[in-house]
Amino acid sequence: MLKVSVIILALIATVLAVEYDPYIDITLKKIKTSAQRIESFGYPAETHEVETEDGYLLNMFRIPYSPNLDNVKGPRPAVLIQHGLFSCSDCFLLNGPDNALAYNYADAGYDVWLGNARGNIYSRNHTKMSTKHPYYWAFSWHEIGAYDLPAMIDYILATTGEKAVHYVGHSQGCTTFFVMGATRPEYNDKIKTAHMLAPPIFMGNTTTGIILSLASAVGSPGLGAELLQNQVFLPMNPVVQRILDTACSKDPHFFTFCQILAQWWGDDVGNLNVTLLPQVAETHPAGISTNQGIHFIQSYVSNEFRQYDWGPKTNMDKYGTDVPPSYDITKITSKMYLYSGLADESANVQDIARLPELLPNLQELYEIEDETWGHLDFIFAMQVKETINDKVVAISKQYDNL
Ligand SMILES: *[C@@H]1O[C@H](CO)[C@@H](O)[C@H](O)[C@H]1NC(C)=O
Numbered sequence: 198m199l200k201v202s203v204i205i206l207a208l209i210a211t212v213l214a215v216e217y218d219p220y221i222d223i224t225l226k227k228i229k230t231s232a233q234r235i236e237s238f239g240y241p242a243e244t245h246e247v248e249t250e251d252g253y254l255l256n257m258f259r260i261p262y263s264p265n266l267d268n269v270k271g272p273r274p275a276v277l278i279q280h281g282l283f284s285c286s287d288c289f290l291l292n293g294p295d296n297a298l299a300y301n302y303a304d305a306g307y308d309v310w311l312g313n314a315r316g317n318i319y320s321r322n323h324t325k326m327s328t329k330h331p332y333y334w335a336f337s338w339h340e341i342g343a344y345d346l347p348a349m350i351d352y353i354l355a356t357t358g359e360k361a362v363h364y365v366g367h368s369q370g371c372t373t374f375f376v377m378g379a380t381r382p383e384y385n386d387k388i389k390t391a392h393m394l395a396p397p398i399f400m401g402n403t404t405t406g407i408i409l410s411l412a413s414a415v416g417s418p419g420l421g422a423e424l425l426q427n428q429v430f431l432p433m434n435p436v437v438q439r440i441l442d443t444a445c446s447k448d449p450h451f452f453t454f455c456q457i458l459a460q461w462w463g464d465d466v467g468n469l470n471v472t473l474l475p476q477v478a479e480t481h482p483a484g485i486s487t488n489q490g491i492h493f494i495q496s497y498v499s500n501e502f503r504q505y506d507w508g509p510k511t512n513m514d515k516y517g518t519d520v521p522p523s524y525d526i527t528k529i530t531s532k533m534y535l536y537s538g539l540a541d542e543s544a545n546v547q548d549i550a551r552l553p554e555l556l557p558n559l560q561e562l563y564e565i566e567d568e569t570w571g572h573l574d575f576i577f578a579m580q581v582k583e584t585i586n587d588k589v590v591a592i593s594k595q596y597d598n599l
């Protein structure tokens with residue numbers, strides 16, 4: 198595992214170095230946006246720009262209704278679906294119209310909104326700052342939960358006239374929901390049901406290679422973190438794309454490398470829909486701030502769910518305490534459903550098992566019975582529709598007259 202990590206770190210370093218070389222000339226394959234993907238299957242698509250309190254401009258995609266239903270006039274309850282780390286709105290579309298969550302919701306009569314966190318390919322703009330400004334990248338998943346999610350929810354409610362939305366998050370899409378529920382508890386009333394697919398909250402038992410291999414370097418404040426924080430990590434660029442595209446094509450020589458990447462990310466590729474891997478490679482990694490990764494690694498090292506650790510001095514300035522304050526998740530009063538996978542290395546079952554006694558309105562902790570169910574299987578498995586999507590949609594429908 199260590200050897201693989203070193204190779205991949207070297208690769209990342211190379212890729213980062215290349216990114217800033219203006220002389221590199223590789224033609225970027227034209228990538229479809231989420232809206233174009235949706236339209237290519239005959240569904241209506243809209244793009245909406247949302248401004249956060251702190252000036253970030255986010256793009257959301259919307260499937261307002263289904264061409265398979267006669268529901269333009271409504272009622273069409275709204276759902277917000279939020280992606281994980283390194284990802285974007287595309288991930289909930291790639292399984293195609295029969296099997297991807299966004300279409301499954303649309304075909305059940307929902308007005309579907311796909312969020313995009315600050316910093317990813319669709320949400321890389323700001324009212325005042327350029328992305329070259331170092332402060333632009335000075336955010337972690339704390340800000341995504343405290344600012345981006347509330348802004349997107351308010352925008353959906355204002356546009357649709359609904360009083361509340363359903364929320365589905367994968368991975369970091371859950372972490373950010375927990376941040377919102379704890380720091381902006383007034384938003385709990387704007388949620389009908391919250392579905393947390395593979396939630397990395399407490400992370401002491403994580404075995405993900407990327408986290409373990411970087412823990413000693415950046416898991417606690419110090420030189421490592423200072424060198425790395427506040428910048429874009431693995432930006433979407435032609436080089437990254439070329440490497441992943443090639444690795445995840447069906448060529449068996451390269452496919453092993455794609456498997457190594459997936460495993461490094463905490464997943465066995467056993468259940469993954471192999472047909473969509475080239476599309477995953479096309480759309481990922483969609484860009485994050487290094488602080489998001491560092492914040493997760495801090496969660497692993499501290500075994501606490503708490504705010505970003507800047508080191509005692511800055512913590513004192515920002516929070517008034519040496520150590521960062523813990524998020525009070527007992528304040529999350531939304532109706533919550535937790536989904537955990539037995540082979541998930543990033544959101545480990547043991548860590549998820551600590552949550553129920555802290556959550557005041559937990560409806561169910563659903564452990565997927567398949568012993569091989571991993572972190573990415575919640576969105577990309579061959580069996581994702583039957584195992585996850587059908588259940589999530591059915592539970593949502595219990596709260597609406599659909
Ligand atoms: C970014 O936002 C600024 C300010 O609102 C706007 O003028 C500009 O057109 C936007 N750029 C892109 C690429 O959308």
Ligand SMILES: *[C@@H]1O[C@H](CO)[C@@H](O)[C@H](O)[C@H]1NC(C)=O
Nearest residue numbers: 400401402500547548550551
């Ligand atoms: C792993 O999970 C167990 C059970 O929830 C917990 O008590 C323990 O603190 C975790 N281990 C580590 C190293 O965090």
Ligand SMILES: *[C@@H]1O[C@H](CO)[C@@H](O)[C@H](O)[C@H]1NC(C)=O
Nearest residue numbers: 291292293296470472473579
């Ligand atoms: C696998 O992915 C392909 C390509 O996106 C899609 O057409 C197919 O329906 C998917 N299969 C399943 C079972 O999700």
